[in-house]
Amino acid sequence: MTVLAGAGRCDPSLVEAARRGDAEALVSLIGAAQPDVRRYAARNCRAADIDDAVQETLLLLYRRVGTLRAVSSFSAWLFAVARRACLRLLRRATGTFQTPADEAEARLALLAxxxxxxxxxxxxxxxxxxxxxxxxxxxxxxxxxxxxxxxxxxxxxxxxxxxxxxxxxxxxxxxxx
Missing domain, CATH: 1.10.10.10 (Winged helix-like DNA-binding domain superfamily/Winged helix DNA-binding domain)
Structure with missing residues (x-):
């Protein structure tokens, strides 16, 4: 199982193996995705939030990769998760008002x-x-x-x-x- 160099995408067989529950593939996938997520967070988050956004994104990857419907949508899904993490951290830091939908999304994220x-x-x-x-x-x-x-x-x-x-x-x- 390899990572595609320079493409910012992981080998589909690696993603599929992680999705099926292969622990070794999941660890490899997290390691392969971390630099891309960090780069994305560095461009889209406040400097103080980069590490937290990366951690939240990789944690969600760990917990939810099995629910991914299509292997081909992995990169888009991962960057959407990172974007939401950056926005959530920004709202928390600035005290921005949360809408009921934001509160419901946070509540759903905590459910099993x-x-x-x-x-x-x-x-x-x-x-x-x-x-x-x-x-x-x-x-x-x-x-x-x-x-x-x-x-x-x-x-x-x-x-x-x-x-x-x-x-x-x-x-x-x-x-x-």
């Missing part, structure tokens, strides 16, 4: 994966049938937009709109108290 699965399952079950159907086909069955459109006899635009609305409803369900 089993509890998140249960909440997500309930959120999906609460959707109207036509929204639940597209979410299950897209996010569980991992069908493409075109495949979903063919299965349901809808246009691409209708499928994309339903997925968008369904995800908004799921988010609202998860952030309410």
């Amino acid at each position: 994966p089993e509890d998140i699965r249960i909440d997500l399952s309930r959120a999906i079950q609460s959707l109207p049938e036509h929204y639940r159907e597209v979410i299950l086909l897209r996010d569980i069955e991992e069908l493409s937009i075109d495949e979903i459109a063919d299965v349901l006899g809808l246009t691409r635009e209708s499928v994309k709109a339903r997925i968008h609305r369904a995800r908004l409803m799921i988010r609202e369900y998860l952030i309410r108290d």
